[in-house]
Amino acid sequence: SAGWDRVKASGDAGGALSFASLLKQTEISRAKTIHRVLRRHGVRYVPLDAGACRKTRALLQNFAFLAELPLGAKGYLQSLAGLPDDRARVQRVTRDFAYVKNKGARDLLIELDLGRTLVAFDVRVLNLLKAAGAHVPDDVQMNKQRYEALQTAVVEQVCKPAGLSGAEFDRVLYRNYDEMISKLQKGT
Numbered sequence: 001s002a003g004w005d006r007v008k009a010s011g012d013a014g015g016a017l018s019f020a021s022l023l024k025q026t027e028i029s030r031a032k033t034i035h036r037v038l039r040r041h042g043v044r045y046v047p048l049d050a051g052a053c054r055k056t057r058a059l060l061q062n063f064a065f066l067a068e069l070p071l072g073a074k075g076y077l078q079s080l081a082g083l084p085d086d087r088a089r090v091q092r093v094t095r096d097f098a099y100v101k102n103k104g105a106r107d108l109l110i111e112l113d114l115g116r117t118l119v120a121f122d123v124r125v126l127n128l129l130k131a132a133g134a135h136v137p138d139d140v141q142m143n144k145q146r147y148e149a150l151q152t153a154v155v156e157q158v159c160k161p162a163g164l165s166g167a168e169f170d171r172v173l174y175r176n177y178d179e180m181i182s183k184l185q186k187g188t
Contacts (some may be wrong), residue, residue, distance in 0.1 A: 003043030012037045019073060022063060034059050058099030065096060077112065086117045087148075102147045110167040119151050119159075119166045124177045129154070131184035 007013050015021065016037050022030050035050040046053055066073045076096075083089050086109065093105040100108065103122055109115030119125065121141055129136050140146045151166065159169045173180065 003038070003041050006041040007037060007043070010041065012041070019063075019066075023067060027060065027064075030063065031056055031060055055099060058097075061098040062100075077114070080109075080112075080114055086115045089114055090118065101142075102144060103141055106170075110170060113167075116165040116167050117155055119154055119170045121147065121150065122174070124181075125170065125173050128173050128177065128180055128184065131181060 007017065016033055022033065025033060031050060035046070035053055035056040038046040038053070038055060039048070043055065046055055050056055066076060069075055071078070080089050080092060083092060089109050090102070090105045093100055093108060094102070097105075103120045106115060106118040106120040107122075110118055110120060126136050126140070136150065137143065137146045140150050154169070155166045159166050162169070164172070
């Protein structure tokens with residue numbers, strides 16, 4: 001998330017990468033803009049060669065998807081909000097967007113406040129769970145069924161008793177990772 005934080009802090013998210021700005025460009029120019037911004041801010045897994053960059057290709061594809069919708073991104077968000085539950089939203093986002101899988105869909109939905117029961121299992125959250133003694137399958141991030149099972153267990157056994165939603169729990173762990181992992185590793 002540090003790369004994205006740098007993009008937002010620089011103003012590029014609302015400037016060079018704004019929907020309106022990208023919409024005015026040709027696809028080739030759009031690709032160059034996206035790749036240049038990602039590289040400038042040190043976003044992970046963005047190679048020097050724009051043509052070999054999976055993130056750039058995915059962002060172009062996702063942009064085209066949203067641009068083709070009659071009501072654009074706003075309409076898409078409204079349709080997500082109208083789905084019956086968080087699980088349906090995750091399924092929809094992972095189906096509709098390139099490069100967005102289990103964790104990414106949950107991060108997006110949590111950030112948009114469209115996923116209250118969700119937990120985005122990034123490496124930090126998984127490290128905290130393991131340090132606290134939880135059994136975490138090695139392939140949980142890539143295995144949809146294991147991901148769902150772990151999320152359900154965490155929400156039922158940790159979040160609900162603590163009076164937190166999955167999204168609140170996720171953000172508490174994310175924001176307090178350094179302090180929490182240090183205490184767990186020291187046994188305090």
